[in-house]
Amino acid sequence: xxxxxxxxxxxxxxxxxxxxxxxxxxxxxxxxxxxxxxxxxxxxxxxxxxxxxxxxxxxxxxxxxxxxxxxxxxxxxxxxxxxxxxxxxxxxxxxxxxxxxxxxxxxxxxxxxxxxxxxxxxxxxxxxxxxxxxxxxxxxxxxxxxxxxxxxxxxxxxxxxxxxxxxxxxxxxxxxxxxxxxxxxxxxxxxxxxxxxxxxxxxxxxxxxxxxxxxxxxxxxxxxxxxxxxxxxxxxxxxxxxxxxxxxxxxxxxxxxxxxxxxxxxxxxxxxxxxxxxxxxxxxxxxxxxxxxxxxxxxxxxxxxxxxxxxxxxxxxxxxxxxxxxxxxxxxxxxxxxxxxxxxxxxxxxxxxxxxxxxxxxxxxxxxxxxxxxxxxxxxxxxxxxxxxxxxxxxxxxxxxxxxxxxxxxxxxxxxxxxxxxxxxxxxxxxxxxxxxxxxxxxxxxxxxxxxxxx
Amino acid sequence: xxxxxxxxxxxxxxxxxxxxxxxxxxxxxxxxxxxxxxxxxxxxxxxxxxxxxxxxxxxxxxxxxxxxxxxxxxxxxxxxxxxxxxxxxxxxxxxxxxxxxxxxxxxxxxxxxxxxxxxxxxxxxxxxxxxxxxxxxxxxxxxxxxxxxxxxxxxxxxxxxxxxxxxxxxxxxxxxxxxxxxxxxxxxxxxxxxxxxxxxxxxxxxxxxxxxxxxxxxxxxxxxxxxxxxxxxxxxxxxxxxxxxxxxxxxxxxxxxxxxxxxxxxxxxxxxxxxxxxxxxxxxxxxxxxxxxxxxxxxxxxxxxxxxxxxxxxxxxxxxxxxxxxxxxxxxxxxxxxxxxxxxxxxxxxxxxxxxxxxxxxxxxxxxxxxxxxxxxxxxxxxxxxxxxxxxxxxxxxxxxxxxxxxxxxxxxxxxxxxxxxxxxxxxxxxxxxxxxxxxxxxxxxxxxxxxxxx
Numbered sequence: 088x089x090x091x092x093x094x095x096x097x098x099x100x101x102x103x104x105x106x107x108x109x110x111x112x113x114x115x116x117x118x119x120x121x122x123x124x125x126x127x128x129x130x131x132x133x134x135x136x137x138x139x140x141x142x143x144x145x146x147x148x149x150x151x152x153x154x155x156x157x158x159x160x161x162x163x164x165x166x167x168x169x170x171x172x173x174x175x176x177x178x179x180x181x182x183x184x185x186x187x188x189x190x191x192x193x194x195x196x197x198x199x200x201x202x203x204x205x206x207x208x209x210x211x212x213x214x215x216x217x218x219x220x221x222x223x224x225x226x227x228x229x230x231x232x233x234x235x236x237x238x239x240x241x242x243x244x245x246x247x248x249x250x251x252x253x254x255x256x257x258x259x260x261x262x263x264x265x266x267x268x269x270x271x272x273x274x275x276x277x278x279x280x281x282x283x284x285x286x287x288x289x290x291x292x293x294x295x296x297x298x299x300x301x302x303x304x305x306x307x308x309x310x311x312x313x314x315x316x317x318x319x320x321x322x323x324x325x326x327x328x329x330x331x332x333x334x335x336x337x338x339x340x341x342x343x344x345x346x347x348x349x350x351x352x353x354x355x356x357x358x359x360x361x362x363x364x365x366x367x368x369x370x371x372x373x374x375x376x377x378x379x380x381x382x383x384x385x386x387x388x389x390x391x392x393x394x395x396x397x398x399x400x401x402x403x404x405x406x407x408x409x410x411x412x413x414x415x416x417x418x419x420x421x422x423x424x425x426x427x428x429x430x431x432x433x434x435x436x437x438x439x440x441x442x443x444x445x446x447x448x449x450x451x452x453x454x455x456x457x458x459x460x461x462x463x464x465x466x467x468x469x470x471x472x473x474x475x476x477x478x479x480x481x482x483x484x485x486x487x488x489x490x491x492x493x494x495x496x497x498x499x500x501x502x503x504x505x506x507x508x509x510x511x512x513x514x515x516x517x518x519x520x521x522x523x524x525x526x527x528x529x530x531x532x533x534x535x536x537x538x539x540x541x542x
Numbered sequence: 543x544x545x546x547x548x549x550x551x552x553x554x555x556x557x558x559x560x561x562x563x564x565x566x567x568x569x570x571x572x573x574x575x576x577x578x579x580x581x582x583x584x585x586x587x588x589x590x591x592x593x594x595x596x597x598x599x600x601x602x603x604x605x606x607x608x609x610x611x612x613x614x615x616x617x618x619x620x621x622x623x624x625x626x627x628x629x630x631x632x633x634x635x636x637x638x639x640x641x642x643x644x645x646x647x648x649x650x651x652x653x654x655x656x657x658x659x660x661x662x663x664x665x666x667x668x669x670x671x672x673x674x675x676x677x678x679x680x681x682x683x684x685x686x687x688x689x690x691x692x693x694x695x696x697x698x699x700x701x702x703x704x705x706x707x708x709x710x711x712x713x714x715x716x717x718x719x720x721x722x723x724x725x726x727x728x729x730x731x732x733x734x735x736x737x738x739x740x741x742x743x744x745x746x747x748x749x750x751x752x753x754x755x756x757x758x759x760x761x762x763x764x765x766x767x768x769x770x771x772x773x774x775x776x777x778x779x780x781x782x783x784x785x786x787x788x789x790x791x792x793x794x795x796x797x798x799x800x801x802x803x804x805x806x807x808x809x810x811x812x813x814x815x816x817x818x819x820x821x822x823x824x825x826x827x828x829x830x831x832x833x834x835x836x837x838x839x840x841x842x843x844x845x846x847x848x849x850x851x852x853x854x855x856x857x858x859x860x861x862x863x864x865x866x867x868x869x870x871x872x873x874x875x876x877x878x879x880x881x882x883x884x885x886x887x888x889x890x891x892x893x894x895x896x897x898x899x900x901x902x903x904x905x906x907x908x909x910x911x912x913x914x915x916x917x918x919x920x921x922x923x924x925x926x927x928x929x930x931x932x933x934x935x936x937x938x939x940x941x942x943x944x945x946x947x948x949x950x951x952x953x954x955x956x957x958x959x960x961x962x963x964x965x966x967x968x969x970x971x972x973x974x975x976x977x978x979x980x981x982x983x984x985x986x987x988x989x990x991x992x993x994x995x996x997x
Contacts, residue, residue: 092554093620099547165548166632166923177621177695195650197925197960239920240632259965265972266919464721465694468621470652505652507962510714517720 093176095338097169103333104156106326109364109436111152112371115443117435118410121397126541129407137304138323139314141212145323154326157215163207163240164330167196172338173502177466179486186489188482189346190502191335191362192469197263198233200472200504201358202318205327206230209316210237219312220244224274224299226253227427228260229472229504230318235267248274248302252293260508274299281305281403295419296429297402304405319355320400320409320434328361335499336365346377346499348485352477353381353390353448354427356434362501363446370445381437381448382477384456386524387420389413389433390441390448392531397541398432408539411438415534421524425453425512426473431534451480452523457516459483460506472504473512548631550793552624558788559611561781564819564891566607567826570898572890573865576852581996584862592759593778594769596667600778609781611663612670618662618695619785622651627793628957632921634941641944643937644801645957646790646817647924652718653688655927655959656813657773660782661685664771665692674767675699679729679754681708682882683715684927684959685773690722703729703757707748715963729754736760736858750874751884752857759860774810775855775864775889783816790954791820801832801954803940807932808836808845808903809882811889817956818901825900836892836903837936839911841979842875844868844888845896845903847986852996853887863994866893870989876979880908880967881928886989906935907978912971914938915961927959928967 110116119128134143145154156164175188193201213221221243225231231247238245247269254261254273261271274294275282281301285292292298307315318324339345349366351359359381369375381390389412398413400406413432420429433441440446460476462483463469471479482500489496506513515521565571574583589598600609611619630643648656668676676698680686686702693700702724709716709728716726729749730737736756740747762770773779794800804821806814814836824830836845844867853868855861868887875884888896895901915931917938918924926934937955944951961968970976 094551096549096551197919197923199962203923236920236923240923258969259962262965262969262972263925263962266916266925266968268920461721464652465691465723468652468658468691468695470718470721507654507714507718510717513721514713514717517717 091174091342094171094173095342096171097334097338099165101337102164102169103330104161105153106156107329107333107364107368108148108151108154108326109329109360109367110149110322112368113439114371115439116149117439121408121541123399123408123539136308137315139213139216139218141215142209142323145326146321157211160207160211167203169334170195172335175467178463181462181466182483182486182490184486184490185493185495186486187495187497188486189339189344189497189499191331191499192502193331194469194472194502194505198229198236199507200229200233201328201331201361202230202233203236204330204361205318205324205357206233206237208327210234210241210243213314214241214243218243218314220246220310221314221316222246222248222303222307223316223318224248224296224303226250226296226429228253228257228508229427231269232260232263233318234316235264235269238269239267245269246306247271248276248299250274250294250296250299257508274302276302278302279305295402300401301403301405319357319430320432322436324357325360325364325434325436328357329364331358331361331501332364332366335362339499344497345375347496348378348380348498350380350382350478350481350485350498350500352428352474352501352503353383353433353437354474355430355432356437358501358503360434360437367440367445379446380481381441381446382481383448383450384424384428384477385450385452386424386526387414387429388450389431391450394535394538395438395442396538398538400432402431408541409435411435412441413538414531415537417537418534423522423524426509428474428477449481451477452525454516454521454523456480457513457521469502470506471502472506473509475503478502546629546797549626549628550797551626552789552793554620556792557619557624558785559616560608561611562784562788562819562823563603563606563609563781564784564815564822565604565777567823568894569826570894571604572894576863576996578854578863591763592770594668594671594673596670597664597778600781601776612666615663615666622658624789625650627790630922633918636917636921637938637941637945639941639945640948640950641941642950642952643941644794644799644952644954646786646954647957648786649924649927649957649960653684653691654962655684655688656783656786656816657685657688658691659785659816660773660779660812661688661692663782665689665696665698668769669696669698673698673769675701675765676769676771677701677703677758677762678771678773679703679751679758681705681751681884683708683712683963684882686724687715687718688773689771690719690724693724694722700724701761702726703731703754705729705749705751705754712963729757731757733757734760750857755856756858756860774812774885775887777891779812780815780819780889780891783812784819786813786816786956787819787821790817794954799952800830802951803833803835803953805835805837805933805936805940805953805955807883807929807956807958808838808888808892809929810885810887811892813956813958815889815892822895822900834901835936836896836901837932838903838905839879839883839932840905840907841879841981842869842884843905844886846905849990849993850893850897851993853993855887857886863996864890866890867896868993869986870992872992873989878977878979881964883929883932904936906932907980909971909976909978911935912968912976924957925961926957927961928964930958933957
């Protein structure tokens with residue numbers, strides 16, 4: 088019937104044994120992180136109170152091209168990896184496109200997303216250093232779930248500060264994390280000074296990601312053997328997520344394919360940075376010249392409408408400063424925006440590559456994203472996460488363009504996860520209650536006004 | 543590290559191209575279905591108003607050993623199959639057992655379970671006959687979701703009668719079905735005479751599976767081009783589900799393995815019958831002698847405490863009579879019983895095999911099932927459906943016995959699906975609010991008193 092199979096799984100022998108560090112091939116490096124007190128470049132040692140040593144080293148290491156994946160992590164990866172590279176035959180047929188559409192599906196694990204790839208690495212290195220506990224924050228809950236799984240596996244205590252409004256609206260996410268023994272606390276809480284101060288001002292607040300980060304960091308630095316971890320934005324996270332791109336590229340090689348265009352959704356950049364890594368390497372080293380497209384929500388358009396500037400990584404303004412595309416750390420996406428991809432900034436690595444013209448970016452509106460999600464579900468029988476559906480929307484638009492032009496492009500996109508815990512948003516879409524929101528220039532200016540004065 | 547991979551996926555070439563019809567190798571056939579009006583064996587033609595012709599034929603065909611899977615169905619299977627055969631290395635290590643534990647994982651599709659294997663077949667044959675719509679009922683929602691996907695794929699209208707209490711308690715399941723364009727109606731409804739009558743008596747009723755079946759059948763027989771379909775119990779369903787066992791056996795052959803014991807959860811028998819089919823063939827034909835174990839909830843113990851008798855397949859008493867292990871069609875499991883496996887009877891094929899001594903059965907209590915589910919989730923990073931966790935419980939108990947005896951048994955169990963839509967039950971477990979319920983003999987006697995007088 089079909090020569091190329093619907094799904095290709097690498098064998099265990101074919102799985103990557105090293106991560107790929109994209110910075111090693113970048114002609115210009117991202118600007119260094121700055122200590123917000125001194126405005127001097129942060130050193131590896133300065134990161135030790137926050138990150139365990141191996142991760143602090145990975146965060147700063149811009150020269151080692153390939154980094155061995157420790158065997159313990161490889162073993163854990165084998166429990167849910169390799170993830171399949173899938174040829175979307177049915178979607179192609181439905182769109183009547185001459186394009187070939189491939190997607191790398193990262194949702195076949197209980198966290199429901201690619202987040203587990205870095206959660207395992209971060210938990211492993213913490214354990215290796217003899218730490219006993221981790222803290223983090225979670226909004227939509229994918230990262231919290233992934234880290235809960237990783238901590239259960241390596242025997243680390245985990246405290247997750249979950250934004251109170253999500254904690255109340257998504258009780259199922261909380262129950263999943265509890266299945267993996269995580270201590271899930273609605274933020275703001277009375278377990279930290281930061282939380283108590285906010286509660287004193289406004290006992291009925293629904294909380295914010297910024298507040299949850301502040302609580303998680305306070306808890307980590309005030310607890311013996313504890314560190315704070317983060318699921319996106321950081322260089323180390325992109326390094327771990329390179330497994331997505333390395334597997335994808337290997338699988339496409341086996342099929343005799345190479346993508347003309349690579350598409351990924353972008354919030355903080357963890358999935359996109361991982362997916363594109365080895366293809367961007369080809370581009371940076373002149374071996375190939377695929378188009379690389381970041382897709383972001385029109386309601387949180389950090390690449391397409393943000394500023395390339397130094398900013399805090401958190402709304403609480405306690406982290407080092409990073410130069411990145413940002414809407415300002417005070418920017419909050421509209422409440423009507425479903426799912427993740429709510430981050431005000433973008434990975435410094437991806438920001439630099441975009442700034443230097445190696446990447447494109449598009450912003451898509453929410454209802455069109457859900458149109459794509461439901462079409463995709465019907466033809467490919469996977470219910471996508473709203474985040475992932477941003478990439479589906481852009482991939483479908485590319486394929487529809489190919490129908491018009493007759494081009495037989497090979498499209499690769501990243502399907503980061505499943506939408507089982509996002510049915511409230513799907514229901515709103517089915518009921519016709521979903522709306523679009525695009526911030527005005529004046530809305531954005533408020534965020535830009537809060538940018539720290541660095542230069 | 544390990545010679546046998548964590549996960550084995552067959553290639554598309556290795557996927558079964560025929561289903562296996564277990565009846566062809568049974569030394570004695572199950573007793574025939576009876577027309578409840580005449581108490582005479584039902585004929586194939588008598589089934590035509592309810593089932594489309596190909597399915598009616600499959601229902602009655604006890605002699606054709608292998609039945610070609612139509613190419614259209616094979617193509618659809620390739621969208622989510624083959625499912626992996628997974629070696630539970632981590633669970634083995636955690637249990638310190640010398641046993642080798644394998645499981646066949648059927649949850650990697652949006653329906654979250656094995657139900658899609660038969661839903662696709664039933665939708666395909668309906669489409670082939672020129673029908674335009676199907677009806678069904680759903681309780682927990684896995685079957686309704688699977689059939690919604692299949693109908694969206696083949697372009698059939700689908701009406702799902704969902705028990706009202708589930709409709710209200712599981713809005714997310716409804717939203718998933720709506721994503722696949724299903725018309726989901728809370729039952730009882732005012733769309734049928736059956737529903738209106740029940741509502742007239744008790745406007746506030748939460749509904750029952752029996753009532754939903756009655757409405758779905760009424761809707762099907764009163765609508766041009768429409769048929770009613772069912773996701774378990776039937777011979778045709780076991781035939782379609784044989785793909786689970788065929789893939790499992792093939793994968794184990796590739797690994798040079800053969801199970802000493804095969805374990806599956808059992809509600810109506812769709813998963814168990816499919817998983818064991820080719821192994822039971824070996825047993826019936828003297829080629830091998832594996833133990834085969836059905837696991838049922840202690841709160842709905844049709845095999846371990848039911849009667850082998852003629853009974854209606856539905857609580858509304860409109861279906862033909864089947865001889866099977868049954869608790870009586872009026873039996874309702876306790877409200878505290880989470881998840882599926884609530885059916886009063888058991889597949890006539892499995893009932894006959896159990897009656898004739900080819901199978902064992904165990905009943906397990908709910909809290910012990912959730913103990914197993916959470917342990918499994920931690921070590922294997924898959925959150926199991928409560929139904930599937932019954933098999934996990936029994937597999938773990940076997941492995942623990944092996945630790946005591948030192949036996950290096952090879953255990954195979956079926957992991958039918960994921961528990962993402964069962965977090966209410968998991969939360970009850972985490973909160974210590976989950977209880978066990980075992981019906982008394984007097985409770986069961988009430989169900990037996992309602993059995994039809996046939997002999």
